[in-house]
Each structure stands twice: as C-alpha cells, then as structure tokens.
Amino acid sequence: MIDADRLPTTWRPTAVGRALLNPYFLILIGALLNTAGELFLKRGASTEAHLGGVAGAMGFTPLLSGWTWVGITSYVLSFLTWLNVLRTIPLSIAFPLINVVHVFVPIGASVFLHEHVSLRRWLGISLIILGVLAIMKPVAKAEEKL
Numbered sequence: 001m002i003d004a005d006r007l008p009t010t011w012r013p014t015a016v017g018r019a020l021l022n023p024y025f026l027i028l029i030g031a032l033l034n035t036a037g038e039l040f041l042k043r044g045a046s047t048e049a050h051l052g053g054v055a056g057a058m059g060f061t062p063l064l065s066g067w068t069w070v071g072i073t074s075y076v077l078s079f080l081t082w083l084n085v086l087r088t089i090p091l092s093i094a095f096p097l098i099n100v101v102h103v104f105v106p107i108g109a110s111v112f113l114h115e116h117v118s119l120r121r122w123l124g125i126s127l128i129i130l131g132v133l134a135i136m137k138p139v140a141k142a143e144e145k146l
Contacts, residue, residue, distance in 0.1 A: 023088045027097050030081035035104040037074035039112055044068030096135045102128050 044067035062068045085094050103125050109115040117125075 021084075023085045023094070024097070026081045026085050027089075027094060028100075030078045030085065031098055031101045031104055033074045033078035033081065034098075034101050035108050037071045037078060038101075038105050039108050040067045040071030040074060042071075042109070042113060044071055093135070097132060099128065100132050103132075 041062075044065035045062045047062060047065040047067065082098070085098075106117045106121060106125055110117045
C-alpha cells in the first residue's frame with residue numbers, strides 16, 4: 001500500500017479524494033453499481049428485439065439491447081471497486097457488508113421496474129439490514145481504536 005505522506009505534495013490525495021477512496025464508501029458504490037447492473041440487465045433482457053436461428057434460440061436477443069451493455073459496464077465497475085476494497089479490508093468484513101445489494105435490488109426493482117415485492121420479502125430485507133448494522137457497529141468501534 002502506498003504511503004500518501006511520502007508522495008510529492010501534488011500527488012497526495014485531497015480530503016475529498018481520501019473520502020472517495022475510503023473502502024467502506026467503495027463498498028456502498030460497488031453495491032449501487034451492482035444493483036444498477038441488475039436493473040439494467042433485467043431491462044435489457046425484457047427487450048423486444050428478436051434474433052432468428054440458433055442465436056435467437058440460445059437467448060442472445062438481449063445482447064442487442066443497449067440496456068444490457070450498460071448493465072455489463074455497471075458490473076465491471078462494481079468489480080473494480082470490489083478489488084480495491086479487498087486490498088484494504090478483510091474479506092470476512094467486506095463480504096457481509098456488500099450483501100446490502102440484497103436490500104438495494106428489491107427496492108430498485110420496486111421503484112424503477114414497478115415489480116411487486118411481497119410483505120414476506122420486505123421482512124427478509126429488514127433482517128438483512130439488521131445484520132449489516134450488527135456487523136457495522138463492531139467495525140466502527142474497531143476503527144475508532146486505530
């Protein structure tokens with residue numbers, strides 16, 4: 001890992017830059033990009049373009065949609081943020097936190113795709129939120145000691 005204090009002054013990250021590179025902030029950004037990818041891929045998979053022959057029979061029709069490619073791009077960006085997170089945070093902490101995606105996707109599907117989310121699913125989402133909060137509290141306390 002690079003020690004920012006040893007870099008020339010012009011190369012040192014600003015306070016905003018350090019905040020944007022905070023691994024916990026990157027987990028949030030990665031989760032949002034992953035969610036966007038899921039929503040865009042769903043939209044792309046629902047396009048009406050049709051391919052004939054073997055390509056159409058194998059389900060390649062969604063590859064003609066721009067929504068699909070925006071979704072793939074979102075996934076790649078999410079993957080890059082995830083790699084940066086894994087450089088600085090133990091996997092045993094990062095992985096449970098990234099699972100906030102299981103909250104964001106149903107909310108996004110409800111808001112943007114107008115999909116129905118049942119009460120039972122909302123209860124499950126609530127449990128996931130409680131689990132993420134339970135993980136975050138000890139992490140925050142541990143970071144305060146550093």
